[in-house]
Amino acid sequence: xxxxxxxxxxxxxxxxxxxxxxxxxxxxxxxxxxxxxxxxxxxxxxxxxxxxxxxxxxxxxxxxxxxxxxxxxxxxxxxxxxxxxxxxxxxxxxxxxxxxxxxxxxxxxxxxxxxxxxxxxxxxxxxxxxxxxxxxxxxxxxxxxxxxxxxxxxxxxxxxxxxxxxxxxxxxxxxxxxxxxxxxxxxxxxxxxxxxxxxxxxxxxxxxxxxxxxxxxxxxxxxxxxxxxxxxxxxxxxxxxxxxxxxxxxxxxxxxxxxxxxxxxxxxxxxxxxxxxxxxxxxxxxxxxxxxxxxxxxxxxxxxxxxxxxxxxxxxxxxxxxxxxxxxxxxxxxxxxxxxxxxxxxxxxxxxxxxxxxxxxxxxxxxxxxxxxxxxxxxxxxxxxxxxxxxxxxxxxxxxxxxxxxxxxxxxxxxxxxxxxxxxxxxxxxxxxxxxxxxxxxxxxxxxxxxxxxxxxxxxxxxxxxxxxxxxxxxxxxxxxxxxxxxxxxxxxxxxxxxxxxxxxxxxxxxxxxxxxxxxxxxxxxxxxxxxxxxxxxxxxxxxxxxxxxxxxxxxxxxxxxxxxxxxxxxxxxxxxxxxxxxxxxxxxxxxxxxxxxxxxxxxxxxxxxxxxxxxxxxxxxxxxxxxxxxxxxxxxxxxxxxxxxxxxxxxxxxxxxxxxxxxxxxxxxxxxxxxxxxxxxxxxxxxxxxxxxxxxxxxxxxxxxxxxxxxxxxxxx
Amino acid sequence: xxxxxxxxxxxxxxxxxxxxxxxxxxxxxxxxxxxxxxxxxxxxxxxx
Numbered sequence: 001x002x003x004x005x006x007x008x009x010x011x012x013x014x015x016x017x018x019x020x021x022x023x024x025x026x027x028x029x030x031x032x033x034x035x036x037x038x039x040x041x042x043x044x045x046x047x048x049x050x051x052x053x054x055x056x057x058x059x060x061x062x063x064x065x066x067x068x069x070x071x072x073x074x075x076x077x078x079x080x081x082x083x084x085x086x087x088x089x090x091x092x093x094x095x096x097x098x099x100x101x102x103x104x105x106x107x108x109x110x111x112x113x114x115x116x117x118x119x120x121x122x123x124x125x126x127x128x129x130x131x132x133x134x135x136x137x138x139x140x141x142x143x144x145x146x147x148x149x150x151x152x153x154x155x156x157x158x159x160x161x162x163x164x165x166x167x168x169x170x171x172x173x174x175x176x177x178x179x180x181x182x183x184x185x186x187x188x189x190x191x192x193x194x195x196x197x198x199x200x201x202x203x204x205x206x207x208x209x210x211x212x213x214x215x216x217x218x219x220x221x222x223x224x225x226x227x228x229x230x231x232x233x234x235x236x237x238x239x240x241x242x243x244x245x246x247x248x249x250x251x252x253x254x255x256x257x258x259x260x261x262x263x264x265x266x267x268x269x270x271x272x273x274x275x276x277x278x279x280x281x282x283x284x285x286x287x288x289x290x291x292x293x294x295x296x297x298x299x300x301x302x303x304x305x306x307x308x309x310x311x312x313x314x315x316x317x318x319x320x321x322x323x324x325x326x327x328x329x330x331x332x333x334x335x336x337x338x339x340x341x342x343x344x345x346x347x348x349x350x351x352x353x354x355x356x357x358x359x360x361x362x363x364x365x366x367x368x369x370x371x372x373x374x375x376x377x378x379x380x381x382x383x384x385x386x387x388x389x390x391x392x393x394x395x396x397x398x399x400x401x402x403x404x405x406x407x408x409x410x411x412x413x414x415x416x417x418x419x420x421x422x423x424x425x426x427x428x429x430x431x432x433x434x435x436x437x438x439x440x441x442x443x444x445x446x447x448x449x450x451x452x453x454x455x456x457x458x459x460x461x462x463x464x465x466x467x468x469x470x471x472x473x474x475x476x477x478x479x480x481x482x483x484x485x486x487x488x489x490x491x492x493x494x495x496x497x498x499x500x501x502x503x504x505x506x507x508x509x510x511x512x513x514x515x516x517x518x519x520x521x522x523x524x525x526x527x528x529x530x531x532x533x534x535x536x537x538x539x540x541x542x543x544x545x546x547x548x549x550x551x552x553x554x555x556x557x558x559x560x561x562x563x564x565x566x567x568x569x570x571x572x573x574x575x576x577x578x579x580x581x582x583x584x585x586x587x588x589x590x591x592x593x594x595x596x597x598x599x600x601x602x603x604x605x606x607x608x609x610x611x612x613x614x615x616x617x618x619x620x621x622x623x624x625x626x627x628x629x630x631x632x633x634x635x636x637x638x639x640x641x642x643x644x645x646x647x648x649x650x651x652x653x654x655x656x657x658x659x660x661x662x663x664x665x666x667x668x669x670x671x672x673x674x675x676x677x678x679x680x681x682x683x684x685x686x687x688x689x690x691x692x693x694x695x696x697x698x699x700x701x702x703x704x705x706x707x708x709x710x711x712x713x714x715x716x717x718x
Numbered sequence: 719x720x721x722x723x724x725x726x727x728x729x730x731x732x733x734x735x736x737x738x739x740x741x742x743x744x745x746x747x748x749x750x751x752x753x754x755x756x757x758x759x760x761x762x763x764x765x766x
Contacts, residue, residue, distance in 0.1 A: 034761050038762070113734070113737045117729070
């Protein structure tokens with residue numbers, strides 16, 4: 001960052017006269033308070049090229065509008081300097097669902113307005129009015145009710161129309177027929193000066209159903225494909241060395257086999273290739289699940305999406321764009337995700353049984369009354385009453401109300417569930433397949449012990465470590481910050497490629513260096529006042545792995561490890577935990593394993609974090625990813641759990657099962673109420689007052705029953 | 719009963735006002751970040 005341009009005080013103006021600005025979004029889990037908002041918005045505003053930064057505290061996101069010249073990595077680095085770990089988030093993944101949810105909320109608001117106003121008149125009519133006032137009130141109700149039905153009913157009418165067009169039926173068909181018939185009948189009653197108008201019933205029905213639909217839409221998170229994010233992982237381009245020895249920048253999709261790339265330290269590779277010059281270490285954890293960075297010397301194959309940690313190297317491209325290993329993973333994910341979309345949700349399964357039954361019932365009562373000698377008008381009134389009474393008011397709320405309450409309770413426990421169907425599938429899981437690196441373990445090397453370091457050494461170590469993006473430095477910095485160490489003022493910090501961080505503190509040279517002799521374990525030497533102290537690192541297991549596995553087992557889930565790491569690394573963990581493990585699995589192997597288990601009738605819960613887990617996460621019956629996972633995995637998974645504990649996985653299964661129990665109870669209540677009310681409707685005893693009482697009564701019952709989940713889930717997690 | 723001719727339109731107008739206000743608040747994104755809005759009041763605005 002150069003400081004030639006002074007920080008722009010009014011950011012909006014600079015956006016106009018510089019290059020066109022683009023928007024980037026970042027997930028920043030550390031935003032907690034007003035101080036954080038101020039710090040980030042002010043701090044990022046001072047970065048040259050940033051037009052504006054806006055924090056969303058509820059979503060823990062920062063939206064930055066900035067010049068194209070500024071890339072996301074730089075902004076993440078700026079956020080880190082401000083003291084916040086940030087991850088790039090996909091470009092407004094919520095946009096599409098947002099529109100849908102907003103439309104439903106507007107329809108709900110209109111229905112609520114109509115319901116309350118019509119009810120004012122209905123109550124007067126029910127408590128007894130003379131015919132003239134009743135007629136007037138019916139007219140006013142019609143005046144409010146018809147526009148409200150037209151506006152708020154659209155989501156149902158549209159969906160019912162779609163279903164009928166393809167000669168199928170869904171829950172929306174009886175709803176639409178019921179609402180339209182009730183409105184039509186009421187209009188006729190009003191014109192004829194009759195006694196009963198059902199405007200309140202029709203609108204109330206819409207209101208309750210829209211409430212259920214809105215809750216469901218709010219649960220639906222972002223699109224789950226994650227493929228765009230996966231391809232975004234790949235370096236966007238590379239410096240290619242021409243025949244005359246000059247370097248020029250080439251976009252990733254224009255790279256061709258045979259070109260020679262110059263890959264700088266810290267850069268992501270843009271294509272698969274073979275190292276031709278230079279020695280370095282490559283971080284392949286995200287791609288393969290290997291925990292230790294791998295050395296790369298001339299002749300070694302390196303893949304797009306991996307990160308060069310050490311020295312600059314020259315790489316001859318062997319496969320580019322669509323032929324890279326990472327593009328293969330994207331294809332696998334695409335295919336795997338399609339099988340998931342065939343899952344039929346519990347509400348739809350219920351509707352398939354319910355809708356034909358309701359129609360038959362209404363039609364039969366219409367015919368029976370005609371045969372019994374009633375007029376067409378009378379028979380139609382009764383058929384309408386049957387449709388209104390059976391209309392799945394409580395059924396529409398039965399599933400979403402329970403799921404929203406459960407998802408809310410889980411969110412407070414650090415687990416984000418993306419949609420209702422995820423909870424349904426989670427409840428069915430009977431096996432759990434765990435990735436090792438980053439899932440069972442924390443996924444980043446942490447110092448085994450810091451006991452041998454004095455306060456001064458610790459402060460210097462933090463001062464050095466926080467300037468580097470090397471995994472060891474980050475692990476060390478994280479551990480030191482966790483112990484409340486304040487960084488020492490280390491000057492002239494520079495990263496000596498391949499050997500470590502060097503700087504000056506109080507006039508003396510200090511350094512974090514690679515051990516001089518090669519060791520099996522990960523380690524760095526801290527050099528302070530001429531003495532070297534060895535700090536060893538290990539990718540430690542999450543603190544509550546054993547308890548979580550026990551909890552899963554208690555719920556009847558068999559666990560196994562599927563890892564892309566080396567056999568020796570996986571074996572140690574597997575023996576320690578007593579789990580069956582498969583090592584050195586490629587992404588396709590994990591997916592194939594899942595398919596074999598599925599073919600045997602098992603419903604597998606996949607928990608993984610790396611890019612290599614992407615296809616498995618997308619293809620598993622249900623999947624969860626830790627918060628530290630790649631954006632790809634977070635998008636492919638059905639849920640994300642944050643923090644260092646693994647327990648949310650077990651809690652999620654427990655709460656999901658409790659949710660399904662409540663959903664079944666809700667169904668039983670809704671159906672039970674129908675069993676009581678339908679005979680009344682068929683016999684012609686249902687007045688608008690009875691319909692209104694029955695409808696709101698059963699809905700309240702269902703919502704009340706669902707609220708019990710909040711307490712149950714809270715108790716469960718303690 | 720003539721009072722109804724006045725009261726009913728009035729109550730409907732008030733209801734419509736509330737509905738309109740709700741639509742406006744939604745369109746202007748006031749429900750996007752509820753926690754943020756609650757916390758922003760605590761930020762000092764002494765910066766230019």
